[in-house]
Amino acid sequence: MKSAEIDGGAAFPVTPTDKSGQIAPTQCGMTLRDWFAGQALVGIITSPFTSEDAIGNFGKGAQWAYEMADAMLAQRGTEEPEGEGFGKSGGDS
Numbered sequence: 001m002k003s004a005e006i007d008g009g010a011a012f013p014v015t016p017t018d019k020s021g022q023i024a025p026t027q028c029g030m031t032l033r034d035w036f037a038g039q040a041l042v043g044i045i046t047s048p049f050t051s052e053d054a055i056g057n058f059g060k061g062a063q064w065a066y067e068m069a070d071a072m073l074a075q076r077g078t079e080e081p082e083g084e085g086f087g088k089s090g091g092d093s
Contacts, residue, residue: 008032008073036069037062
């Protein structure tokens with residue numbers, strides 16, 4: 001299984017070149033999984049609904065963030081679900 005299938009690939013992909021214009025080997029930086037986890041972590045930390053047992057338990061917050069990131073990666077490329085969902089209007093307005 002390719003890395004991009006597991007972690008989403010590079011979050012901000014670029015093709016770096018050296019001075020001669022040749023593609024240079026380089027570190028790709030953070031993965032899309034890491035980016036998603038970081039964004040989820042902001043929500044976890046700032047949420048007034050974060051449970052008391054998670055406050056001060058950084059390991060638990062990080063675990064939740066990566067679980068959310070994995071769910072976001074799994075959802076990418078799937079068909080849009082039928083019916084009502086987040087951001088869909090539910091009735092005749």
